[in-house]
Structures are given as structure tokens and as C-alpha cells.
Amino acid sequence: MSELTLTVMRLGFLAVLWLFVIVAVQVIRSDLFGTRVTQRGSRREAGRQQQQAAAARQAPPQQRQQPAGGRRGRNAPTKLVVTEGTLTGTTVALQGQTITLGRAHDSTIVLDDDYASSRHARIYPDRDGQWIVEDLGSTNGTYLDRSRLTTPTPIALGAPIRIGKTVIELRK
Amino acid sequence: MSGTNTSHSPTHHTSTIGAIGAPSRRNTELALLVFAVVIPVFAYANVGLALNDSVPPGLLSYGLGLGLLAGVGHLVVRKFAPYADPLMLPLATLLNGLGLVVIWRLDQSKRLSNYAEAAPRQLLYSAMGVALLAVVLIFLKDHRVLQRYTYISMAGALFLLILPLVPGLGANIYGAKIWIKIPGLGTLQPGEFAKIALAVFFAGYLMVKRDALALASRRFMGLYLPRGRDLGPILVVWVISILILVFETDLGTSLLFFGMFVIMLYVATERTSWIVFGLLMSAVGAVGVASFEPHIQTRVQAWLDPMREFDLSRAGVQDGIVHSEQAMQALWAFGSGGTLGTGLGQGNSDLIGFAANSDFILATFGEELGLAGVMAILLLYGLIIERGVRTALAARDPFGKLLAVGLSGAFALQVFVVAGGVMGLIPLTGMTLPFVAYGGSSVIANWALIGILLRISDTARRPAPAPAANPDAEMTQVVRPS
Numbered sequence: 102m103s104e105l106t107l108t109v110m111r112l113g114f115l116a117v118l119w120l121f122v123i124v125a126v127q128v129i130r131s132d133l134f135g136t137r138v139t140q141r142g143s144r145r146e147a148g149r150q151q152q153q154a155a156a157a158r159q160a161p162p163q164q165r166q167q168p169a170g171g172r173r174g175r176n177a178p179t180k181l182v183v184t185e186g187t188l189t190g191t192t193v194a195l196q197g198q199t200i201t202l203g204r205a206h207d208s209t210i211v212l213d214d215d216y217a218s219s220r221h222a223r224i225y226p227d228r229d230g231q232w233i234v235e236d237l238g239s240t241n242g243t244y245l246d247r248s249r250l251t252t253p254t255p256i257a258l259g260a261p262i263r264i265g266k267t268v269i270e271l272r273k
Numbered sequence: 274m275s276g277t278n279t280s281h282s283p284t285h286h287t288s289t290i291g292a293i294g295a296p297s298r299r300n301t302e303l304a305l306l307v308f309a310v311v312i313p314v315f316a317y318a319n320v321g322l323a324l325n326d327s328v329p330p331g332l333l334s335y336g337l338g339l340g341l342l343a344g345v346g347h348l349v350v351r352k353f354a355p356y357a358d359p360l361m362l363p364l365a366t367l368l369n370g371l372g373l374v375v376i377w378r379l380d381q382s383k384r385l386s387n388y389a390e391a392a393p394r395q396l397l398y399s400a401m402g403v404a405l406l407a408v409v410l411i412f413l414k415d416h417r418v419l420q421r422y423t424y425i426s427m428a429g430a431l432f433l434l435i436l437p438l439v440p441g442l443g444a445n446i447y448g449a450k451i452w453i454k455i456p457g458l459g460t461l462q463p464g465e466f467a468k469i470a471l472a473v474f475f476a477g478y479l480m481v482k483r484d485a486l487a488l489a490s491r492r493f494m495g496l497y498l499p500r501g502r503d504l505g506p507i508l509v510v511w512v513i514s515i516l517i518l519v520f521e522t523d524l525g526t527s528l529l530f531f532g533m534f535v536i537m538l539y540v541a542t543e544r545t546s547w548i549v550f551g552l553l554m555s556a557v558g559a560v561g562v563a564s565f566e567p568h569i570q571t572r573v574q575a576w577l578d579p580m581r582e583f584d585l586s587r588a589g590v591q592d593g594i595v596h597s598e599q600a601m602q603a604l605w606a607f608g609s610g611g612t613l614g615t616g617l618g619q620g621n622s623d624l625i626g627f628a629a630n631s632d633f634i635l636a637t638f639g640e641e642l643g644l645a646g647v648m649a650i651l652l653l654y655g656l657i658i659e660r661g662v663r664t665a666l667a668a669r670d671p672f673g674k675l676l677a678v679g680l681s682g683a684f685a686l687q688v689f690v691v692a693g694g695v696m697g698l699i700p701l702t703g704m705t706l707p708f709v710a711y712g713g714s715s716v717i718a719n720w721a722l723i724g725i726l727l728r729i730s731d732t733a734r735r736p737a738p739a740p741a742a743n744p745d746a747e748m749t750q751v752v753r754p755s
Binding site (some may be wrong): 125 | 312319363617643659
């Protein structure tokens with residue numbers, strides 16, 4: 102075996118060994134940042150946020166169950182879209198789970214808004230699969246169209262829900 | 274626009290926060306495992322090309338063997354511990370594979386005719402080790418079960434430690450009495466298994482006692498001094514480790530057990546004073562025993578002046594003490610390796626002679642892969658230990674935390690003791706480099722250790738079945754008749 106080949110193999114082996122170490126460290130790195138924080142506003146990220154929100158809501162099973170999924174009408178919304186505010190473009194898939202909105206970090210949609218309360222509002226399906234928005238006693242209120250919510254209210258498709266500077270709506 | 278945004282960076286950090294640690298990372302593990310099998314196969318081919326100018330005929334069977342072990346390990350983890358740490362198995366597999374290559378390489382040495390068939394046996398031991406890992410993962414559904422066996426583990430560990438001293442059963446091999454002979458099967462090092470049993474005992478014991486050990490203390494010169502009666506346990510463990518040192522004349526085992534206890538005591542109580550006490554006590558013990566035990570004295574001599582031992586050994590001085598040139602040969606091996614090494618199969622580390630493929634195996638890495646290779650190997654060990662400590666951080670129950678810390682601490686100490694000994698940092702002691710060194714007990718016990726760590730990490734990383742419900746949501750939840 103020629104000297105050159107052996108030298109190349111020797112250096113190649115060391116390189117491969119170190120490559121393994123580096124790959125292993127990369128795995129650790131991605132492990133450390135298990136909480137993936139995605140930048141808001143960018144449409145490119147919207148898909149990922151959607152997945153995460155879906156994953157985040159591996160909620161208590163009784164909430165996850167589709168209450169009579171078959172009864173959901175043809176006009177049932179499938180996603181929630183943020184149309185105004187800093188999170189514009191974010192979408193969350195509606196899969197029968199409760200969506201919480203607020204500044205609290207464990208909210209489904211974390212609002213970065215001085216006018217939002219930490220637990221501001223929630224959106225959930227009722228027994229018939231109709232989506233309901235409910236204000237959770239927020240300071241500055243939740244508005245559906247132009248009216249301030251006082252009781253849990255069914256949401257029409259495309260009706261804007263305003264929380265501080267953020268506007269969201271349900272879409273098909 | 275973006276300029277104004279970045280200037281307000283503090284408001285920039287909140288956004289949607291996704292699920293924490295949900296993915297199981299099993300596919301990452303599989304990819305790394307493939308990598309971890311390919312590297313030793315490459316090394317194997319490299320050794321064959323360097324020694325005989327041809328790809329070794331056993332390449333395929335060897336690669337398949339290692340691949341099979343990795344595959345079985347992976348499938349068992351995927352089935353029985355799906356959320357376990359993705360790195361431990363590949364790291365252990367790589368170290369085991371590299372060990373096999375270097376053992377095979379030393380088998381080929383003309384100078385070392387006494388263990389020409391070590392590599393196939395080591396592969397068999399590795400298979401037994403992976404089998405034990407599978408057994409641990411299949412039958413140990415929850416590591417907290419071990420907590421019930423706290424005191425049985427203690428009894429078991431003491432029994433294992435005493436076994437080598439039983440007349441007729443123990444085997445004195447080159448001065449250290451840490452083996453037992455099993456007729457027809459060869460020798461076994463019960464200390465390797467006692468390590469795991471002791472970790473279980475310490476974890477169970479400290480979990481119960483840690484508050485008493487941490488809180489009942491007086492402050493003196495910046496240190497928390499424990500009450501006299503709380504010193505009891507550490508004194509008992511210290512006495513036992515000294516007894517091991519005296520009767521089995523094995524510094525490594527003694528240091529390993531005492532060190533593991535001190536590490537776990539520190540983690541359990543957060544009191545630095547335990548470390549200070551531990552270091553003082555082990556120093557006193559080691560110096561005290563070394564003052565009258567000739568076997569330890571030679572080891573210290575060989576550490577302080579390896580060249581003198583080398584000369585004495587070469588001159589064939591007979592003064593009742595076994596003089597060995599190993600320590601000096603190991604240092605020369607490291608030295609001649611330099612930064613990038615001589616290349617696999619092209620060094621002369623086989624001059625070390627006896628134990629070149631077990632206690633001294635790191636010297637072969639040092640010579641043939643150089644500083645760069647040894648650093649990579651040590652980093653691989655460091656990563657296993659890091660994963661173990663990370664598992665301890667993530668574990669939710671105190672027993673699991675302590676057990677993970679104890680096992681990874683013992684692993685770390687073992688690597689330190691043997692690597693430090695071979696490199697001349699501390700007196701050399703007969704210990705095996707985990708996974709790499711030739712030796713059935715060591716490989717099997719360390720696979721079991723990895724199995725337990727995988728089990729703890731699976732429990733720790735498994736997503737909580739029901740995330741803590743939002744209290745507000747709880748109150749306003751609509752209860753429906755189903």
C-alpha cells in the first residue's frame with residue numbers, strides 16, 4: 102500500500118471521526134432548543150407555526166375529541182388566520198381543540214401586544230362544531246366585528262375578531 | 274423597516290412557542306447509528322490495508338456483526354423506549370466498534386501472540402452486552418421500580434465486591450484481586466456490575482436522607498459542616514473503599530466507588546463541603562494505604578519515575594516487586610503518535626505487551642490516531658456523560674435524577690481513572706476503558722448502564738400525558754353529557 106494512500110486514509114479517518122463528533126454536537130444543539138421559537142410576521146414560517154400549534158394542543162383528550170365531527174357543516178372553518186397585527190400571516194389549524202389567546206407563554210397564540218391581557222380570550226367548538234369566541238375577563242375587551250363581547254358568541258366565517266392591535270378570523 | 278424592528282429587539286422575542294420536546298428523535302438516532310457503524314468498518318479496512326495490503330477478509334462479517342448489534346439496539350429502543358435520548362446508543366456503538374477494530378489490530382501483532390483471538394470474543398461480549406441492554410429496556414418499564422430494591426442492591430453490591438476475595442473463587446491477576454474464575458467460562462470482574470448496583474443503592478438512600486444531610490449543618494469558614502452523626506454514611510463508604518484498596522489492591526475500583534458516592538452526595542445536598550471532605554478522605558486513605566501496600570507502592574513508583582521502572586524491568590531486577598515497562602511504553606506510544614498519529618495499524622504500541630488491548634488500549638489510539646484521535650475519543654466519552662447528566666436534569670423524580678448522575682459520574686470517573694493512568698496523570702490502576710477495552714465484564718456492564726440511562730431518559734423526555742391545564746380554561750370548561 103502506497104504511503105500516499107495510507108496518509109490519505111489516516112487523515113480521512115480522523116476527519117470522519119471528528120465529523121461524527123460535530124454531528125453529535127449538532128443533535129445536542131437542536132435538542133437544547135427544543136422549544137422552537139419562530140419569528141412572527143413571516144409567511145414562510147406560518148406553516149411551521151401551524152404544525153407546532155397543532156402539536157402544542159395534544160390537549161386533554163376530552164377536549165380533543167371531535168364533538169360529532171360529522172355534524173360539522175360544509176361551511177365549517179378549518180383554520181384561524183391572523184390578518185392584522187404583529188403576527189400577521191400566522192395560521193392555526195382548527196381541529197376541535199381550544200385555542201387560547203393572550204400574552205401568557207402557554208397560550209396557543211402568544212400575543213405581543215400591550216392591549217392584550219395575559220389570558221385574553223379563547224376560541225373553542227361547541228357541541229355542534231360551531232366555533233365560539235369567549236372573552237376571559239380581559240382588561241381591554243375582545244371585539245367581534247364592532248361589538249364588544251360580553252358572552253360567548255358564535256363566530257361567523259370571516260368575521261374579524263379584534264384583540265388590541267391583532268385581528269384574527271376563521272376561514273375555510 | 275426591518276431596521277426599526279431590530280432596534281426594538283426586546284419586543285421581538287415573543288411569538289408562537291411550539292411544543293417542547295415532542296419529537297422522539299428515533300430517526301436521528303438511526304442515521305447516527307449508520308454513521309457509527311460505517312466509521313469502524315472504515316477503520317477496519319484501513320488496518321487491513323496498512324498491515325497486509327489487502328482489505329481484511331472478515332470485513333463483511335465484522336461490519337454485519339456490528340450493524341446487527343446496532344440494529345437490534347435501535348429496534349429495541351424504538352419499541353420499548355421511544356423517547357429515549359438519541360445520542361447514547363450511537364456513541365456507545367461507535368466506541369464499541371472502534372474498540373473492536375483496535376483489539377483486532379493488536380491481534381494481528383506478531384509481538385503479542387498470547388491473545389490472537391480477542392476480537393471475535395469481544396464481538397461476542399458486545400452481543401451479550403446489547404442483549405443485556407435489550408433485557409433492561411424490555412423488563413425495566415420504569416426506573417423507579419429500582420427504588421424498591423435500594424437495600425437489596427447494597428447487599429448485592431457488597432456481595433459482588435467480596436466475591437473476588439473468596440478463596441478458590443478469586444483470581445489474582447498481576448497483583449490485583451478483582452476477578453473471579455468461573456470454571457469453563459473464564460474470568461469475570463464483579464466490580465463492574467457492583468458499580469450499577471451501588472449507584473441504585475446510593476440513589477435510593479440519598480433520596481431519603483438528603484434533607485437531613487443538607488440542612489442539619491453548621492456554617493464554618495464558608496463551609497457547611499455536617500453534624501457528626503450525619504458523617505456516618507460517608508465514613509462507612511470510605512471504610513469500605515479502603516478495605517477494597519487493602520484487600521483487592523485495586524486503586525481504581527476503590528476510587529470509583531468512593532468518587533461516585535461523593536458526586537451523588539454533592540448533587541443530592543448541594544453542599545460543597547462534601548466534596549472537600551471527600552477529597553481529603555480519599556487523599557488520606559490513598560496515601561495511608563500506599564505507605565504499606567507494596568502493590569500500590571510499585572504503581573506509585575511507576576507513575577513518579579516510569580523510566581526507572583523501565584530500566585529495572587529491562588535489567589531483570591528481582592527484588593520481590595514486579596517491575597513493568599508498560600507505563601513508559603505507553604508514554605512513548607503517545608509521544609510517537611504526535612498530533613495526527615502514525616495511522617491505524619502502523620504504530621508500535623504492541624510493545625506495551627500485557628494488557629495492551631485492555632487497560633492500555635488508549636495508548637494504541639494515542640499512537641495510531643494521534644492527539645486529534647484521542648481528543649475525539651475523549652469527546653465521545655464526554656458526550657455520553659453529557660447526555661447522562663442532561664438526562665438527570667430532565668428527569669422529574671429525584672431518584673431518577675440521582676441514579677442518572679451516579680451512573681454517568683461512575684462512567685466519567687472510570688474514563689478519567691484509566692485515561693489519566695495511561696497518560697501518567699495519576700498512578701496507573703487496572704481499569705478498563707468503557708466499551709473500548711477488551712473485557713467481557715466491562716462491555717456487558719456498560720451496555721447495561723447505557724440501558725438504564727436510556728430508560729431514565731425515555732421517562733424524562735416523554736411528553737406529559739396531559740399538559741397542566743390552564744386554570745382559567747378549567748373554570749370555564751363546558752361540561753357536556755356524552
